[in-house]
Amino acid sequence: MIREFPLPDLGEGLTESEVVAWRVAVGDRVELNQIVADVETAKAVVELPTPYAGVITALHAVEGETVNVGEPLFSCETGDGASGDSLPGAPATDASEPTPGDADAPSATTPERVPDAAPGPNLVGYGARDEGGPKRRARRAALAADLVPQSVVGGDGDAAAAATTVAAEHVVPRPERPRSTPPVRKLARDLGVDLESVPGTGERGLITRADVEAAASAGPAADGRPTDATAGGERRMEAPSDVRIPIRGVRKHTAAAMVRSAFTAPHVTEFLTIDVTATMDFVRGLREDRAFAGHRITPLAVVAKAVCLAARRTPEVNARWEEDTQQIVQFAGVNLGIAAATDRGLVVPNVKAADRLTLVELADAIGELATTAREGRTAPADLTGGTISITNVGVFGIDAGTPILNPGEAAILAMGAVRRLPWEHRGEIALREVMTLSLSFDHRLVDGQQGAAFLTDVGAILRDPARALTMV
CATH class of the missing domain: 4.10.320.10 (E3-binding domain)
Structure with a gap:
């Protein structure tokens, strides 16, 4: 039986995905839950497993092609049809089975193409459906037998063994x-x-x-062969050409989200420049402590912890405006988004229940999110459900900015670069480590005073990390 696998909805109503790379080719045998393709949604590159075991008979899209949800992605000969995989001991024919002479009888050697009766899975990582009956059966000999001409097998020979031998001889290593x-x-x-x-x-x-x-x-000359521009020992300058990059995937999704946010939520940005010398000394001390040798604690982790603590005191920044219900929803917990620049564009995965984590646990979670985002392996679930976000523009040497809100969130905090500057300290001028914080918020949910209170609390913790003990 040939089963068509339709592209599932890979998360929250996404309508299409691009085939980034195939892991299999036509004729390959696949096992249950084997990864067959990398597909790119508007949010992430995900690995797509197959819910079938069998032989790939067709790939319905090429790499780089966009496939709509519900359209067939590949076909697989599962070998579980009536003619392809009978149980051991079952009779070879049935009285009601059409004979080769029947005009309307289907070909015995042509697999029947049938759609799945059960609805397809709708998320990556779904595994196989429970379709009843034996979960896995030996199919190799039966599938191979369909590929062998009847003349190869004698009347009293071992059909399965001969079929397996002939099929193996035709396998071409990829x-x-x-x-x-x-x-x-x-x-x-x-x-x-x-x-x-x-x-x-x-x-x-x-x-x-x-x-x-x-x-x-390097261009065409990367393989060492001369090109037209260098033929005859003469080097000619070629006119530069424009580069056209298709707008799709993460870039397309990010652009749409930012336009929707900018023209829906009235943005206000407040700034606060603070002395973070104590925070930097605190981070350096943790890095030198052997007890934390297996953890990478960064200033971003401290800022993240400060945001979680400050959000408890100003819950208006950890909220959502619901237009349909005409309600403001203040979240009970913090799903903290961390903006990450990747080869595919900007993504904002979030740490679930970040307010319940210790500083060390939060640092580990942020590090893991950043690694998976750079590798393009962020799970769709990690890209949804955020309640408030942080963007670290300081890693690019930027002091401050006016970040745009993620749609559905009330606030986003940008942390700037840490710089050694002359600063007033205990009545004198000294070189101190200074950072600028930029808080953008939705003025429908957050008033200027509430935004200032939140920003002041974050700044107080960064000036003196011990101040966090007063906010727990």
Whole structure:
């Protein structure tokens, strides 16, 4: 039986996904829950497992093609049809079965193409459906038998053994694909770079973004062969050409979300410049403490903890405006979004129940989110349900900004670069470590006084981390 696998909804009503890379080819045998493709939604690159075990008979999209939810993505011969996988000991024919001479009888060697009776799964990681009956049965010999002409098997021979032998003789090993991540393969496709010719400089030969960019800048001469521009020993300058990048995936989603936010919520931004020397000394002390050797505690983690504590005292910043119900929802907990710049664009995964975590646990969670985001492996669930966010523009050397709210959130805090500046300290001028905080908020939910109170509480903790003990 051939089963068509329709593209499922990969999270919160997404309508389409782009095929970034296939992990299988037509003719490959796949096991239950084996990853068959990397697909890019408007939020993340996700690995798509198959709910079937069998042989891939068709791929209905090429890499780079966009597929709508519900459209077939691939077809798989599962071998569980009436003619393809009978149980051991079952009779070979049935009295009601049509004979080869019947005009209307379907071909015995052509698999029947039937749709799934049960509804398909709607999330990645769904696993296989419980369809009743035996969960897994041996199919290799039965599937191989369909590929072998009847003349190969004698009347009294072992059909299964002969079929398996002949099928094995026709297996052609597939060349190993160069090791790279889905975002890097997408970049190579956009730049017209053949990954087969790119040497990987990453760990264990992994092809990195820098490798692809270097190959693209080297142009056709990267393989050592002369080009038209250098033929005859003469080098001619070629006119630069415009670069056109398709608007899709994360970039498309981010653009739509930012436009919707900017023209829906009335933004107000407040700034606060503070002396964070005590916080930086606190972070350096934790890094030198052997008790925290397995954890990477950063100023971002301290700011995140300060935001969680300050949000308890000013719940208006941890809220949502519901237009449909004409209500303001103040959340009981903090799902803290952390903006991350990736090869595919800006994503904002969030730490669930961040207000319940210790500083060390929060630092670990932020580090894990950042790693998975850069690798393009962020789960759709981690990109939804955020209540308030932080963006660290300081890592780019920026002092302050006016961040745009994530749709559905009331506030976002930008932390600027830490700089050593002359600063008033205990009645004297001294070189201190200084940071600027920028808080943007939705003026429908948060008044100026409430925004200032929240920002002041965050600043107080960063001036003196011990102040956090008074806010617990």
